Amino acid sequence: MKNKPTIQQKGRFKLKYRGVDCLNCGHPLELSDKYCPNCSQANSTKKLTLLDFFEEFLANYFSYDSKLWKTLTALLLRPGKITKEYISGRRLSYTNPFRFLLSLAIIYFLIISFNNEFESFNKFGSINKNPVFDLNNEFNKIEFENEEEKKLARAQLDSFNINSFIKNRINEKDSIILSDPELHFKKIDTSSLTSRFIEKVDFFNTVIRNDTIYYFDQGTTKFNIPSSNENEMAFNLATSIIEIDKRPGSFLSSLISKLPFTTFFFLPFFSFFIWLVYIRKKYTYTDHLIFSFHNQSLLFILLIVSNLINAVFNISSEGLFILIFAIYLYKAMRNFYQQGRVKTVIKYFFLNTIFFILGALAITILIAQSVFTY
Structure with missing residues (x-):
């Protein structure tokens, strides 16, 4: 048969x-x-x-029983319960939380990359303007009651000759450094560590702007500068500052595009605090980490939708979607940890405070890293 x-x-x-x-x-x-x-x-x-x-x-992604659609549906409609089902053993029904979060971060990165809104800030860069503050331009923006008052104000402004004063001071400082760079650098090396490093950054900033120095090795050879990690770090920072000053919009775009990936660095630390707050619950650290991954995935989904809406309708909808996420997070904590409203609210505000502190720390580290390597 x-x-x-x-x-x-x-x-x-x-x-x-x-x-x-x-x-x-x-x-x-x-x-x-x-x-x-x-x-x-x-x-x-x-x-x-x-x-x-x-x-x-296509069947793997668009069939009615695919993991992707089940994960999206459960994540959107059942806050917290998807994590409960996943850690209880129903893992084959849903997408791996880490892989899902990584995919959303990449999609968000691509959307941000196509958004050239920050590139418009390049017009404020030093490459497109006079490095000295343009008082005449600012003066013309002021409204006067009559022409006589404007003439009087103009005469007083000209008497101060502020632009020339600033320009002369800058030129004077640069000329001192450029007159004998090797001797000036040796004097810097006798200062304390903090002031020494700041002065070295200023030194390299001056010589890079006024001389044909593109690489650190050129500076060590031309000005007889010791090849140390401290000196190379000061040179790299000075180079980055010059590039940021020239194209601030490009720097902001580069910085924003990296923000999603900072999530993977501070979420494990954040999950540790969740574990401490719910230490009496019979959940492992990994369970709390999966809960964080699911909630962060939902945040990325909302940010992606917000960016698409902003692009189509030319509005700013981020605030609305952040509010939606705030409500969602409360519901997720209630459904997953099964605690009363008062306890959940207290822990909700405490954990969000920790989240913002860790987020600010991660962003600070990211900015510092971006400045040094831009």
């Missing part, structure tokens, strides 16, 4: 393509097996065509 499937399948799953052994792991199969029970590969001996390849790819 032949073991045939009750429903005739189509495409690669037709009966004539069924095998008796899995082509992937060699596990024995029956003709009724659509997939291998050992490794889950499709039971089909048909050669893979281009159409089959794309159908299989």
Whole structure:
């Protein structure tokens, strides 16, 4: 008696393509097996065509029973419960929380990369303006009651000659450094560590702007500067500051694009505080980390939707979606940890305070790293 499937399948799953052994792991199969029970590969001996390849790819993401849609539905409609189900063992039904969060971070990064809003700030860079503060331009923005009052104010402004004073002071400082860079640098090396490093950054800033110095090795050779880690760090910082001053918009775009990935550095620390707050609950540290991953994934989804809405309708919807996330987070804590409203509210505000502190610390480190390496 032949073991045939009750429903005739189509495409690669037709009966004539069924095998008796899995082509992937060699596990024995029956003709009724659509997939291998050992490794889950499709039971089909048909050669893979281009159409089959794309159908299989799209089916994994858009079929009604795919992990992606189940994860999205559970995440949006059942705050906290998706984490409870995942840690209880229903892992095959949902996408891996870390992989899901990483995918959303990449999507958000791509959206931010296409948004050139910050690039418009490059017009304020020093490459497009006079490095000395333009008092005349600011003066013309002031409204006067009559022309006589304007003339009087103009005469008083000209008498101060502030632009010339600032320019002369800058030139005087630069000329002292450039007159004998090697001697000036030796004097700097006798100062204390903090002031010494700041003065070195200022020194390199001056010589880079006024001389053809592109690499640290050029400076060490030309000005007989010791090749030390401190000196190289000061040179790199001075170079970054000059580039940021020239193109501030590009720096902001670069900085914003890195923000999503700071999540993966401070979420494990944040999960430790969640574990401390709910230490009496029978959850492991990993359970709290998965809870954090799920909530952060929802935040990325809301930010992605917000960016798309802003781009289409030319509005700012971030505030609304942050409010939605704040409500969602409270519901998720209530559903997952199963505690009363008062306790949940207290822990909600405490953990959010910790979250913002850790976030600010991570952003500070990111800015410092970006400034040194830009």
